[in-house]
Amino acid sequence: MENVLEVKGLSKKYSKVLAVDNVSFEIGKGEIFALIGPNGAGKTTTIRMISTLLTPTSGDATVAGASITQAPQKVRENITYLPDEAGAYKNMTGLAYLKFMGGLFSTDPREIDRYIERAKEINQLGDRLKDKISTYSRGMARKLLLSRAVMTRPQLAILDEPTSGLDVLNAIEIRKTIKKLSHEEGMSFLLSSHNMLEIEYVSDRVGIIAKGHLMVTGRIDELKERYNAPNLEEVFERVVKENEIL
Amino acid sequence: MKFFNLLRKELKELINAQMIASLAMIVVIFMVFGNVMSSTISEAVKSESSVTLSDCDDTEFTRSLLKKLEENNVTVRKIDTSADGDDYVSILRKNDLKSIIIIPRGFTEALDSGEKPELITATEMKSAALVDSISDTSSGGIDKIKDILSDEIAKRSGITDEELENIDSPLTLTENTVISGKSAKISTDAIIGRVMMLNEILPVIIFVLIVMTSQSLMGAISNEKIDKTLETLLSAPVSRVSILTAKMLAATIAAILNAVVTMVAFSAFMAKAAIDISKDAPDALNNAAVNAQNMIPDDVSGNLSGMLTAQGAMRELGLSLTPADYLLVGIEMFVTIMICLCISLILGALVTDAKQSQTILLPLMMGVMVPYFISIFADVNSLPPVVRGLVYAIPFTHTFSAIPNLMFGHTGLFIGGLIYQVIFLAACMYFALKIFNSDKILTMSLNFGKKKKKKGAPAEE
Ligand SMILES: Nc1ncnc2c1ncn2[C@@H]1O[C@H](COP(=O)(O)OP(=O)(O)OP(=O)(O)O)[C@@H](O)[C@H]1O
Ligand SMILES: [Mg+2]
Numbered sequence: 027m028e029n030v031l032e033v034k035g036l037s038k039k040y041s042k043v044l045a046v047d048n049v050s051f052e053i054g055k056g057e058i059f060a061l062i063g064p065n066g067a068g069k070t071t072t073i074r075m076i077s078t079l080l081t082p083t084s085g086d087a088t089v090a091g092a093s094i095t096q097a098p099q100k101v102r103e104n105i106t107y108l109p110d111e112a113g114a115y116k117n118m119t120g121l122a123y124l125k126f127m128g129g130l131f132s133t134d135p136r137e138i139d140r141y142i143e144r145a146k147e148i149n150q151l152g153d154r155l156k157d158k159i160s161t162y163s164r165g166m167a168r169k170l171l172l173s174r175a176v177m178t179r180p181q182l183a184i185l186d187e188p189t190s191g192l193d194v195l196n197a198i199e200i201r202k203t204i205k206k207l208s209h210e211e212g213m214s215f216l217l218s219s220h221n222m223l224e225i226e227y228v229s230d231r232v233g234i235i236a237k238g239h240l241m242v243t244g245r246i247d248e249l250k251e252r253y254n255a256p257n258l259e260e261v262f263e264r265v266v267k268e269n270e271i272l
Numbered sequence: 273m274k275f276f277n278l279l280r281k282e283l284k285e286l287i288n289a290q291m292i293a294s295l296a297m298i299v300v301i302f303m304v305f306g307n308v309m310s311s312t313i314s315e316a317v318k319s320e321s322s323v324t325l326s327d328c329d330d331t332e333f334t335r336s337l338l339k340k341l342e343e344n345n346v347t348v349r350k351i352d353t354s355a356d357g358d359d360y361v362s363i364l365r366k367n368d369l370k371s372i373i374i375i376p377r378g379f380t381e382a383l384d385s386g387e388k389p390e391l392i393t394a395t396e397m398k399s400a401a402l403v404d405s406i407s408d409t410s411s412g413g414i415d416k417i418k419d420i421l422s423d424e425i426a427k428r429s430g431i432t433d434e435e436l437e438n439i440d441s442p443l444t445l446t447e448n449t450v451i452s453g454k455s456a457k458i459s460t461d462a463i464i465g466r467v468m469m470l471n472e473i474l475p476v477i478i479f480v481l482i483v484m485t486s487q488s489l490m491g492a493i494s495n496e497k498i499d500k501t502l503e504t505l506l507s508a509p510v511s512r513v514s515i516l517t518a519k520m521l522a523a524t525i526a527a528i529l530n531a532v533v534t535m536v537a538f539s540a541f542m543a544k545a546a547i548d549i550s551k552d553a554p555d556a557l558n559n560a561a562v563n564a565q566n567m568i569p570d571d572v573s574g575n576l577s578g579m580l581t582a583q584g585a586m587r588e589l590g591l592s593l594t595p596a597d598y599l600l601v602g603i604e605m606f607v608t609i610m611i612c613l614c615i616s617l618i619l620g621a622l623v624t625d626a627k628q629s630q631t632i633l634l635p636l637m638m639g640v641m642v643p644y645f646i647s648i649f650a651d652v653n654s655l656p657p658v659v660r661g662l663v664y665a666i667p668f669t670h671t672f673s674a675i676p677n678l679m680f681g682h683t684g685l686f687i688g689g690l691i692y693q694v695i696f697l698a699a700c701m702y703f704a705l706k707i708f709n710s711d712k713i714l715t716m717s718l719n720f721g722k723k724k725k726k727k728g729a730p731a732e733e
Contacts, residue, residue, distance in 0.1 A: 074714070077507040079503055079506055079507060079711075080714065080715070081710070102507060102509040103509040106508075107503065109500040109503040111500065112499070112500040112503070115499075117284075118284075126277060127504075130510050131508065133273040
C-alpha cells in the first residue's frame with residue numbers, strides 16, 4: 027500500500043520542553059490513523075508540524091511525497107487541518123465560510139461550488155447554513171468545520187480531537203462521517219484523541235504517545251492481542267506502565 | 273485571486289457595526305474634548321493681563337494712557353525701542369520678549385488732529401500650539417487701550433459711548449508677527465486661523481488613523497488566534513505573506529475610511545465651536561474664532577490699508593508648505609502607519625485570550641495620546657530636556673510635529689524625526705516578519721514561564 031504520510035524521526039523542542047521526541051510512523055492510503063495519549067503527550071505538536079505550522083527541531087515528514095520542511099507549500103495543497111477546539115469566523119454565515127475557505131484551495135468558481143455542494147451533503151445543516159456561525163451550537167459548528175476539512179478531498183485530513191466537547195450523538199455522527207469517507211472514498215485521516223473507546227471504534231491503526239515518545243504503533247486488534255488486553259484503554263495502560271519501568 | 277478572497281474577507285470582518293460604533297465613540301470623545309478646550313481658551317485670555325510696552329511718542333497723553341492702563345489692572349512693563357525702528361525681529365530678540373506693544377511717534381498728534389492713531393504690536397510665534405498662541409497677553413492690554421481711547425475720544429467730541437461703538441474702532445492696529453527670524457504685517461490671530469486646520473484637525477486624523485489601524489489589525493490577528501482560525505488559514509495553500517498583506521491592507525483601508533469620517537465630523541464641530549465661543553468670549557478670541565471659521569481678517573486689522581493679504585504674509589513668513597514638504601509629510605504618514613501595523617501585529621501575536629486583547633493595546637494608546645495632547649496644548653521643543661527626550665523617543669511624536677516643524681522652519685528636527693521613525697520601523701518590521709514567518713506566531717504568549725494548564729484529566733490517573 028502506498029503511503030500518504032511518512033513521518034521520520036520528528037522532534038520538537040520548545041524553549042525548554044522537548045515536546046516531541048523522535049517520532050516516526052506512516053499512514054497508508056484510505057487509512058484512519060490515530061495518535062492517542064494523555065494531555066501534554068505531544069499530539070498537537072506532532073500534528074502542527076505535519077500541518078506545516080511549526081518547524082521541526084529535527085526530522086522530517088512527507089505528505090504525498092512532498093517534504094514538510096522542503097516543500098511546505100506543496101504539502102498544504104494536499105492536506106486540510108482542523109485544530110482542536112477550533113472556531114470559525116463568527117460574523118460569517120456558514121455558507122460564506124465554506125465559500126471563503128474554498129477560495130483558498132481553488133480559484134475556479136465552479137470548483138468552489140462543487141466543494142460547497144459536497145460540504146452541504148456532509149454536514150446536513152441545510153438552511154441553517156444561511157445563518158451566522160455565531161448562532162450555531164457547538165455540534166453544528168463542528169459539523170461545519172469537518173465538512174470544510176473534507177470538502178476539498180485532500181490526500182490527508184488532519185483532525186485534532188475532532189469530537190472533544192461534543193455530546194454522544196454528535197460525536198457518533200462525526201465518527202461515522204470520518205469512517206464513511208475513508209471507506210467509500212479512500213480518504214486518509216490523521217486523528218488525535220485521548221478518548222480510547224472512540225478511537226477503538228473509528229481508527230484502523232493507532233500510535234500511543236506519552237511524554238513526547240511514540241511508544242507503539244499498530245492495528246488495534248493486533249495490539250490487543252500483543253498486550254493481552256480486552257480493550258484499547260488497557261493496552262494503553264500497559265504500554266505506559268511498561269515504558270515507565272524501562 | 274486567492275489574495276482578493278483573503279482581502280475581501282478581512283474587509284468584511286473589519287468594516288462592521290462594531291467599527292461604526294467605535295467611530296461614533298471617537299467623534300463623541302472629541303466633541304467633549306473640544307468643549308473643554310474652548311473653555312480653557314477663554315480662561316487663559318481673561319485672567320492674563322500684563323504687557324510690555326514701548327512708548328516712542330512719550331507725550332503727556334501717552335503717559336496718562338499708561339497710567340490708566342495700570343489703574344485698570346494691566347501690569348505694564350516699559351522699555352525703549354525707539355533706536356530699533358521697525359526691526360521687530362531684533363526688538364523681540366534683544367529684550368527676550370514674546371510680544372510687545374509699541375506706541376509710535378505721532379500717536380498723540382494724530383489723535384489731536386482727529387485722525388485714527390496707529391498702535392503697533394509685534395508677537396513671536398514659535399509653534400502653532402494653542403497655548404503658545406493664546407498666552408500672548410498683549411491682546412488684553414490692547415483692548416484696554418482701545419477702551420481708554422474710546423473714552424478719551426468720546427470726552428473730546430462729546431458723543432456718547434453707544435454712538436462711539438457704532439462708529440468704528442478708535443485706533444488703527446498694525447500687527448506684526450515674527451517667526452523664525454522673519455517678520456510680517458499680519459496678526460497672530462490670522463495665522464492661528466490659518467494654521468488651525470493643520471494644528472487641530474490634522475492631529476485628529478493622525479490620531480484616528482493610528483488608533484483604528486492598530487485596533488483593526490490587532491483584533492484581526494488576535495481573534496484568529498483565539499478562535500484558532502489562524503491555524504486553519506496558515507495550513508491552507510496560501511502563503512503567509514499574502515495572509516499578512518491582506519490583513520495589513522484591509523486594516524489600512526478601514527483606517528483611512530475612519531479618518532475621513534472623523535475628519536468631516538470634527539471639522540464640522542470645530543466650525544460650530546467657533547461660533548459658540550464668539551458669543552461670549554473676549555474680543556481677541558472672538559476674532560480668532562471667526563478667523564478660524566471664515567478665514568477673513570478681523571475687524572481691527574481689516575481696516576489696514578498697508579496690510580498684506582494673509583496668504584502673502586504667510587508666504588513671507590515661510591509658513592506655506594511647498595510640494596516637497598507635502599511629499600515629506602506623505603512619507604512621514606506612510607512610515608507612521610507602517611509602524612502601527614507592525615506594532616499591532618506583534619501585539620496581536622502575543623494575545624492568547626479575549627481578555628488580553630482588551631488591554632494589550634494600552635501601551636500603544638498611551639504612546640499616541642501623549643504626543644497628541646502635547647501637540648495640541650504645548651510645543652514639544654519648549655519642554656524640559658529630559659521630558660523632551662522621552663517624548664521624542666515615542667515615534668508618533670514626530671508624526672504630530674511634522675507639519676508644524678516644516679512650517680516653522682525646524683527642518684532639521686523633521687528630518688531627524690523621520691530618520692528615527694524609519695529606523696524604528698525597520699526594527700519593528702524585522703520583529704514582525706520574524707514572528708509571522710516562524711513558529712512564534714502560534715507559540716508566543718504573555719504568560720512568560722507559566723506553563724499552560726491543560727484541561728481534562730490525564731489518562732494515567
Ligand atoms: N507554545 C508552547 N510553548 C512551550 N511549550 C509548549 C507549547 N505548546 C505546548 N507545549 C508543551 O509541549 C508539550 C506537548 O503539548 P501538546 O499540546 O502537543 O500536547 P497534546 O498531546 O496535544 O495535549 P492535549 O491532549 O492536552 O491537547 C506539553 O508539555 C506542553 O506544555
Ligand atoms: Mg492537543
